[in-house]
Amino acid sequence: MNAKKQDHAALSEIFNKDEERVNWHDETLWWVRQKRDKAAFGVPEWEALRETASAIKHHTLSNLHDYLTTFEQKAVENGIVVHWAAGAKEHNDIVLSLLNKAGTNKMMKSKSMLTEELHLNEFLKEQGIETIDTDLGERIVQLLEEPPSHIVLPAIHRKKEEIGALFHIHLGTPEGNADPKLLTYAARLNMRDVFLTRKVALTGVNFAIAETGEFVVCTNEGNADMGAHLADIHIASMGIEKLIPQRDHLAVFLRLLTRSATGQPITTYSSHFKTPRKGKEIHIIIVDNGRSVQLGREDFRASLKCIRCGACMNTCPVYRRSGGHSYHNSIAGPIGAILAPNLDMKEYADLPFASTLCGSCSNVCPVKIDIHQQLYKWRQIIVQEGYATPAKKAAMSGMNFVLSNPGVFRAAGKAGRWVLRHAPYIAANKFDPWYKHRELPQAPKASFNEWYRKNREQHE
Amino acid sequence: MNVALFIPCYVDQFYPQVGIATLELLEKLGVTVSYPIKQTCCGQPMANSGFEHLTGDCNSLFINNFSAFDYIVCPSGSCTLHVKEHLHDDKNKSAAKDIRSKIYELTEFLTDVLHVTSLSASFSHKVSMHQACHGQRGLHLSQMTELVAPPYSKPGRLLSMVKGLELVTLDRADECCGFGGTFCVAEEAVSAKMGIDRVADHVKNGTEYITSVDMSCLMHLEGILRRQKSNVQIKHIAEILNAG
Ligand code: SF4
Numbered sequence: 001m002n003a004k005k006q007d008h009a010a011l012s013e014i015f016n017k018d019e020e021r022v023n024w025h026d027e028t029l030w031w032v033r034q035k036r037d038k039a040a041f042g043v044p045e046w047e048a049l050r051e052t053a054s055a056i057k058h059h060t061l062s063n064l065h066d067y068l069t070t071f072e073q074k075a076v077e078n079g080i081v082v083h084w085a086a087g088a089k090e091h092n093d094i095v096l097s098l099l100n101k102a103g104t105n106k107m108m109k110s111k112s113m114l115t116e117e118l119h120l121n122e123f124l125k126e127q128g129i130e131t132i133d134t135d136l137g138e139r140i141v142q143l144l145e146e147p148p149s150h151i152v153l154p155a156i157h158r159k160k161e162e163i164g165a166l167f168h169i170h171l172g173t174p175e176g177n178a179d180p181k182l183l184t185y186a187a188r189l190n191m192r193d194v195f196l197t198r199k200v201a202l203t204g205v206n207f208a209i210a211e212t213g214e215f216v217v218c219t220n221e222g223n224a225d226m227g228a229h230l231a232d233i234h235i236a237s238m239g240i241e242k243l244i245p246q247r248d249h250l251a252v253f254l255r256l257l258t259r260s261a262t263g264q265p266i267t268t269y270s271s272h273f274k275t276p277r278k279g280k281e282i283h284i285i286i287v288d289n290g291r292s293v294q295l296g297r298e299d300f301r302a303s304l305k306c307i308r309c310g311a312c313m314n315t316c317p318v319y320r321r322s323g324g325h326s327y328h329n330s331i332a333g334p335i336g337a338i339l340a341p342n343l344d345m346k347e348y349a350d351l352p353f354a355s356t357l358c359g360s361c362s363n364v365c366p367v368k369i370d371i372h373q374q375l376y377k378w379r380q381i382i383v384q385e386g387y388a389t390p391a392k393k394a395a396m397s398g399m400n401f402v403l404s405n406p407g408v409f410r411a412a413g414k415a416g417r418w419v420l421r422h423a424p425y426i427a428a429n430k431f432d433p434w435y436k437h438r439e440l441p442q443a444p445k446a447s448f449n450e451w452y453r454k455n456r457e458q459h460e
Numbered sequence: 461m462n463v464a465l466f467i468p469c470y471v472d473q474f475y476p477q478v479g480i481a482t483l484e485l486l487e488k489l490g491v492t493v494s495y496p497i498k499q500t501c502c503g504q505p506m507a508n509s510g511f512e513h514l515t516g517d518c519n520s521l522f523i524n525n526f527s528a529f530d531y532i533v534c535p536s537g538s539c540t541l542h543v544k545e546h547l548h549d550d551k552n553k554s555a556a557k558d559i560r561s562k563i564y565e566l567t568e569f570l571t572d573v574l575h576v577t578s579l580s581a582s583f584s585h586k587v588s589m590h591q592a593c594h595g596q597r598g599l600h601l602s603q604m605t606e607l608v609a610p611p612y613s614k615p616g617r618l619l620s621m622v623k624g625l626e627l628v629t630l631d632r633a634d635e636c637c638g639f640g641g642t643f644c645v646a647e648e649a650v651s652a653k654m655g656i657d658r659v660a661d662h663v664k665n666g667t668e669y670i671t672s673v674d675m676s677c678l679m680h681l682e683g684i685l686r687r688q689k690s691n692v693q694i695k696h697i698a699e700i701l702n703a704g
Contacts, residue, residue, distance in 0.1 A: 013649040022653060046608035317636045321653045356640030359597035363606035383510030396511040404517030406498040413473040433645040437652035438683025441474040448472045448479030452495050
């Protein structure tokens with residue numbers, strides 16, 4: 001895709017060149033985090049709900065095979081066609097064949113992070129198929145020819161003025177007008193034609209219910225429903241981890257999902273799809289794409305509990321200041337950083353290091369994924385698999401030598417302090433990333449150890 | 461009570477006054493404290509960088525230094541958490557387990573073991589708390605804003621015992637400062653921005669001293685304050701609890 005690959009640190013540095021945008025991005029997402037707090041604190045049993053959701057997902061993942069086959073059986077009984085796809089190619093080929101069968105080269109699509117992961121839009125474009133994203137945020141990034149930077153708020157890295165300018169070009173809104181109401185209205189008008197004329201609609205799936213064979217799609221704009229109800233063929237793409245055993249379990253997940261995502265009590269539309277109407281078709285494509293490998297990694301299995309609420313991104317102090325694109329992966333932020341190395345450890349070796357391990361993500365997560373612990377564990381694996389730079393390896397074995405030999409440690413510490421006291425310019429130069437925005441610590445004459453030897457009785 | 465002091469490597473080298481304050485404070489409270497002089501580091505800098513497999517020697521050294529004591533007290537939430545979660549020794553599993561169970565961060569030792577209810581300290585200044593993440597979310601020294609749960613703060617309670625001290629509240633009670641070990645240099649742009657934003661919150665709310673249970677966060681914030689030529693200073697919580 002991009003000619004020269006840049007890592008998270010380099011991409012963040014670029015994002016940080018525009019401090020005003022960083023501040024705005026940080027404050028907007030912090031505001032969403034605060035809305036989440038308000039909504040969560042309105043539910044006294046919030047922590048019990050999180051625990052329950054986590055347990056249901058744990059149980060489902062432990063019995064995934066059974067629930068998948070039950071779901072398939074029930075869905076087929078309901079008149080839904082079920083397809084299985086091992087990876088991106090299989091999934092995208094299935095979509096293409098359905099479009100061919102319908103005799104159309106146009107598709108509409110509501111929000112689906114899975115199809116971002118599988119690069120469906122690019123694939124269909126190469127095949128001469130025009131796809132229109134009907135979710136407003138997704139439509140914006142599609143017109144910008146950019147990937148989404150957030151799983152719930154795809155265009156959060158763009159300000160309304162930029163969207164005004166974009167719509168002026170593509171939808172003919174008045175130049176210089178950035179009124180969100182007007183822009184949304186223009187998008188709606190433009191979308192109406194799409195809804196009325198396209199025969200095939202693709203949606204994501206938030207929850208697939210094993211006992212009934214139905215699935216639930218949550219949106220705020222109603223665009224998934226408009227598409228699915230007006231088209232002849234509704235294709236729903238879902239990862240194997242979207243299952244929950246019973247319809248009753250929605251009472252847990254629907255209460256958590258949107259409160260965690262945006263602070264709303266529930267999404268405007270939580271639509272259940274079970275049986276196709278007369279003369280219409282519903283197809284479900286159940287996708288693995290690396291999930292079964294992740295399921296086999298004991299330390300990382302819990303990452304499959306994710307319900308894609310985005311709360312871990314909104315709370316992440318790094319994400320808020322580095323922007324979603326710095327993660328160079330379809331899913332950004334803390335959850336992206338633990339999912340991506342499973343797909344390509346070399347390509348995403350930088351992501352688990354793009355964190356201070358502050359732990360905020362794990363504690364907002366509605367399904368209690370131990371995200372920051374998994375980041376730590378990925379670091380160990382990435383290093384052991386040989387994806388650390390040689391310079392880092394050398395530095396670390398040097399550090400080990402110093403820290404495991406008390407005599408060397410004291411001598412090195414003394415030398416280091418001597419440099420800082422007498423020739424700080426050696427350390428404080430523009431090549432030292434610490435010094436760019438921070439002064440170095442002032443070195444004292446004596447270390448605590450030296451002080452102690454002079455002032456207290458010694459213990460070996 | 462047989463108590464050993466663990467002074468993290470960077471505190472030993474750059475902030476000896478924090479080690480001294482910790483020692484004096486514990487002595488004032490009637491504790492006999494030993495400081496094993498062959499100690500170096502908990503191994504966290506390597507482990508957090510993905511090199512936990514290199515920390516074996518460091519861990520053995522730690523066990524040799526500290527096995528003989530009933531309690532290990534450390535004025536750093538981060539180092540304490542690292543030992544609690546990651547100190548292992550394949551040749552000496554039970555000794556490692558024993559170490560993990562008896563290490564305490566200073567304020568939790570004062571609160572949970574010594575049950576301190578009053579202090580003789582006085583510090584007549586406006587002070588704001590930087591909630592160091594590992595102490596807060598890892599050791600549960602205080603409640604985090606993410607959880608729907610009643611608030612509490614062990615370091616906060618201790619600060620409320622200090623005469624003359626006025627505790628300043630922040631806009632964002634527990635946002636990370638961006639230090640993060642090697643993160644502070646490997647991800648310089650974001651780390652520095654996080655630190656700058658943190659400092660701004662403290663300054664805006666009129667603090668004179670930023671305090672914390674972790675000196676590493678304070679080292680990072682101090683670097684920024686000094687670059688900005690700010691009058692606001694940093695002080696480790698041990699220095700305040702031992703003041704006056
Ligand atoms: S990891 Fe948790 S917080 Fe993050 S998107 Fe998934 S469910 Fe939400």
